[in-house]
Amino acid sequence: MEEAIGLNIEGVRKKIHHGGTGELANFISGSKVTFHFRTLKCDDDRTVIDDSKKVGVPMEIIIGNMFKLEVWEVLLTSMRIGEVAEFWCDVTHTGLYPIVAKSLRRIAEGKDPTDWHIHTCGLANMFAYHSLGYEDLDELQKEPQPLIFVIELLKVESPSMYKRETWALSNDEKLKAVPVLHGEGNRLFKLGRYEDATNKYREAVICLKNIQTKEKPWEVPWMKLEKMINTLVLNYCQCLLRMEEFYEVLEHTTDLIQHHPGLTKAYFLRGKANAEVWNEAEAKKDFEKVVELDPTMSRQVKKEIRKLEMRMEEKEEEEKLKYKNLFP
Structure with a gap:
């Protein structure tokens, strides 16, 4: 392989398989770059790790948007349209x-x-669970090694040429988008459009989680983002309750409580979800915790407990009648 001209970076070599057309594109900050890639090991078999063409969807990254694999930006900006x-x-x-x-x-x-519903950063998750969920990637994680990237540059679009989705925004733009998404989610919730509201809350959470991965866990900037995320996840859970997705509510609220045991609303929503799936003891335990954390909610909690007890009584009567008809 020949040393790449213009890359000006150690540890990278380039070989052109197919020349592109025209001059180098204008890779300004915010440009969207679309390309196919194939990742190979540097072994005798040139083992393929990933191939976007087999998946059928090209890769897209935004120049200057702090993509985790920074070297790809360098590689792409050395290419012409159509080059392989x-x-x-x-x-x-x-x-x-x-x-x-x-x-x-x-x-x-x-x-x-x-x-996004896991409340630790990506690297913390990686070390906590010791696995990325794919054996070959786990192997690469344990034993990092040189890799070969075969890239075909398809197109380069300036920021004015495409509609920027939230994932393509800068950190500042994402932060500005969050209250807009939050407000839109609240509006849709009031209209009873719960599924649409969950999409807005989810999008806002993803924006914040992307920013949060660049902060040190549990320090002040990270915690400020975490507080915003928790509020959005709880709103998301309120929608799920209305959509009768009770077990998903239990999953998210339990995760929140494990990491933030003082979240009163998480206990309240988990109590309501437990009540809906007939977990009477767990529901009452959650409601008791709500009153312990916030005594001003005692009236609301009493109402929920009374509603639960009435449902349990009705269920008991239904079961008695059922067995009575089975054994007249």
């Missing part, structure tokens, strides 16, 4: 590839790439 080039990158540039690849694979599988 092979880049060898040493381990100093490929250490974060397993984390990036996990997100790309989750997107391809139709899953949320951010795991």
Whole structure:
């Protein structure tokens, strides 16, 4: 392979397979770059790790948007439209590839790439669970190694040429988008459009989680973002209650309580969800905790407990009648 001209970065070599057309594109900050990529190991078999063409969806990144695998920006900005080039990158540039690849694979599988309901940053999750969920990526994570990226540059769009989705915004733009999304979610909730509201709350949470990964966990800036996230997740859970997704409410509120045991509203919503799935003892325990944390909610809690007891009595009567008809 030949040393890449114009890359000006150690540990990278470039070989052009197919020349592109025209001059280098104008890669200004905010430009959206669309490309196909194939990731290979540097072994004798050139083992393929990921291939966007097999997935059928090209990759998109925004220039200047702090993409986790920073070297890709450098590689792309050395290319012309239509060019296919092979880049060898040493381990100093490929250490974060397993984390990036996990997100790309989750997107391809139709899953949320951010795991936003988990209340620790991505790196903390990685160390906590010792796995990214894919064996080959776990191997790369344990033993980082040089990788080969074969890239085909498809197009470059300036910021004015495309509608910028929230994932493509800068951190400042994401922060400004959050209250707008939050307000829109609240408006949709009041209109009874709960599914639409959950989408707004989810989008706002993803914006904040993306910003939060760049902060040190549990320090003041991180905690400010965490507080905002908790509020949005609780709103999301209120929608789920109205949509009768009770077990998902239990999952999210339990996760919140584990990390923030003083969240009164989380106990209240979990109590309501437990009541809906006939977990009487757990529901009462949650409601008791609500009053312990906030005595001003005792009247509201008494109302919920009375409603639960009436439902349990009705259920008991129904079961008595059922068994009476079975054994006349």
